[in-house]
Amino acid sequence: MQLVVLGAAAGGGFPQWNCNCRNCAGVRDGSVRATPRTQSSICVRADGAADWALFNTSPDILQQIKQFRPLQPGRAIRDTGIRGIVLMDGQVDHTTGLYMLRERGEKMPLWCTDPVFEDLSSGNPLLRVLEHFCGVDRHTVPIDGSRFSIPGVAGITFAAMALKSAAAPYSPHRNDPVPGDNIGVTITDNASGKRVFYAPGLAEIEAHVWQAMQAADAVLVDGTFWTDDEMISLGLSKKRGSDIGHLAQSGTGGMLEWLGELPDSTRKVLIHINNTNPILDEDSRERAELHARGIEVAYDGMEICL
Ligand code: MLT
Ligand code: MN
Ligand code: ZN
Numbered sequence: 001m002q003l004v005v006l007g008a009a010a011g012g013g014f015p016q017w018n019c020n021c022r023n024c025a026g027v028r029d030g031s032v033r034a035t036p037r038t039q040s041s042i043c044v045r046a047d048g049a050a051d052w053a054l055f056n057t058s059p060d061i062l063q064q065i066k067q068f069r070p071l072q073p074g075r076a077i078r079d080t081g082i083r084g085i086v087l088m089d090g091q092v093d094h095t096t097g098l099y100m101l102r103e104r105g106e107k108m109p110l111w112c113t114d115p116v117f118e119d120l121s122s123g124n125p126l127l128r129v130l131e132h133f134c135g136v137d138r139h140t141v142p143i144d145g146s147r148f149s150i151p152g153v154a155g156i157t158f159a160a161m162a163l164k165s166a167a168a169p170y171s172p173h174r175n176d177p178v179p180g181d182n183i184g185v186t187i188t189d190n191a192s193g194k195r196v197f198y199a200p201g202l203a204e205i206e207a208h209v210w211q212a213m214q215a216a217d218a219v220l221v222d223g224t225f226w227t228d229d230e231m232i233s234l235g236l237s238k239k240r241g242s243d244i245g246h247l248a249q250s251g252t253g254g255m256l257e258w259l260g261e262l263p264d265s266t267r268k269v270l271i272h273i274n275n276t277n278p279i280l281d282e283d284s285r286e287r288a289e290l291h292a293r294g295i296e297v298a299y300d301g302m303e304i305c306l
Pocket of ligand 1 (some may be wrong): 010011012091092093094201244245
């Protein structure tokens, strides 16, 4: 299979429009060696297949499509290589791009869990707004691990699991999490049996999540924050990463320790990286530590072929 990172940054992107943190200011003026990144999305297809599954629709989706030609084939007067859209949660950075795809001629083929469907029909009723444009052909993502496929996305199968992370601020149950607010997905290539585990928002590695990570040939997991108090120490927020559903990389029980337990042969990639995270600075101590541990930092355009 061919997996392409369309956007490797967390909400806000990198640099963020109004941010003057060291990374954002530095990438703008060239004093920090780093690459800008758009907001959180990947796409995947089987080798040789025509069409793609898109995971998340970021506010940057139009830029991402412009930068990745295979999503825009020319088979008809209006055409797209996106045959199905899967949402990992109902957050702004993963859903706002649905508005940008409203010119679609047919209903938008959308896979999401019941809690995400409810949030996007109530607290942030964007699916109701879309009914005035192309409309949505909504499919339920099962969270019991049963496999599903997307018609037209040949050769790959998906299996989702509920995760501990956080529902969007406008969710009617923001402070009362329910299974399915956030998911992780195992993507399997039917021909080779190779698997990727994708979880851009992950607050806790529960047993079923760890099992999926161990079974995968590549993991693309939450790379939002290096330290749990990153936003607090920069004076940017009163919330810890763990408060908003993200497990930090450093520290006891952090993502680096978990990734260190996986076999050397597993490809380990951090994704959904917040603009404050020092790993974005290619000359940072933190980036060197990732390199030493065999952990990669996702970037826009990164391809993973399995
Ligand atoms: C998150 O991943 O925690 C959210 O997307 C944050 C945001 O709203 O940008
Ligand atoms: Mn996010
Ligand atoms: Zn910043």
